[in-house]
Amino acid sequence: MLRSPPSKRSGARTPHALPKTSVAPLRAAKRRSTSSPLSELVSVGRVGKPHGLDGSFFVEQASEDAQRFAVGTTLHVDGEPAEVVASKRSRGRPVIRLDHAAPRGAELAVPRSELPPTGENEYYAFQLVGLDVEEDGGLPLGRVAAVQPGVANDVIELESGALLPLVDACVLEVDLEGRRIVVASGFAPSS
Numbered sequence: 440m441l442r443s444p445p446s447k448r449s450g451a452r453t454p455h456a457l458p459k460t461s462v463a464p465l466r467a468a469k470r471r472s473t474s475s476p477l478s479e480l481v482s483v484g485r486v487g488k489p490h491g492l493d494g495s496f497f498v499e500q501a502s503e504d505a506q507r508f509a510v511g512t513t514l515h516v517d518g519e520p521a522e523v524v525a526s527k528r529s530r531g532r533p534v535i536r537l538d539h540a541a542p543r544g545a546e547l548a549v550p551r552s553e554l555p556p557t558g559e560n561e562y563y564a565f566q567l568v569g570l571d572v573e574e575d576g577g578l579p580l581g582r583v584a585a586v587q588p589g590v591a592n593d594v595i596e597l598e599s600g601a602l603l604p605l606v607d608a609c610v611l612e613v614d615l616e617g618r619r620i621v622v623a624s625g626f627a628p629s630s
Contacts, residue, residue, distance in 0.1 A: 480515050480548035481565055483507055484533075486541045495525060495536040498547065500588060507549075508533045515548045516541045562613055564593070571619045572597060575611055580627050583620065595620070601628050 484507075487497035498508060505528070508514075512523045516537065525536035557563065564586035572580045572595070581597035586605065593605040603609055603626055612621040 479551050480518065481551050481554060481563070482546050482548050483514070484547040486516070486543050486545040486547065487532075488543065490529060490534045493525070493536060494540065495534050496541070496543070497529070498533040498535060501533050505533070508535045513549075515550075517545045518548075560613075562615070566615060567595065567613070567620065569618070570613075570615075572603070573619060573621055574624050574627060575621055576624060580622070603627065 482500075483502040484498040485500050487499035489496050501507070508523055508526050510523055510526050513520055514523060514537070515521070521537040521539055521541065523535050524538050527534050551565075554563065567583050567586055570583050572583060574580060580603075581599045581601065583595055584598045585596045587594050587596055587602075589604070591604075595603040595605055595610075597603070603622055609622050609626045610620060611623055612619075614620070
């Protein structure tokens, strides 16, 4: 029997592991009512490239918790509930199959109510969005637009487009009740 030679995949590298930040890892969701409003859903990844021929796919921008995508877990795909029917890891990334098809790039989410409470000095990324950022001297820098994954650490993106590393040396204080983040001088770009 003749076989074709294995194809060379462009970009088939082992991805680097992101270090844990002050954003608490997400844990496996329990089955609950599917009547959650879309505004109460929290993203835990995106549908990535296919893996195999059975409908499995890589999860991009995945939650740090490996149990998040366990078999039997209910995720919301662009707001619609779907159950994980197969789950494994390949090249250090989660690969899952859902009980129905999902378009590439679709958001995978869970209800906020299913997230475990955070510990002291731990925050979910979505809790930081919208907070005002200022330097330790009181100079206002702007408002958090997003928290993005980075190569070495996650980064805070301000509405101005400025990026700040989400590391202890930069972020001195997070005050969720006061809706502000204090960062050390020298990390923000000059105005």
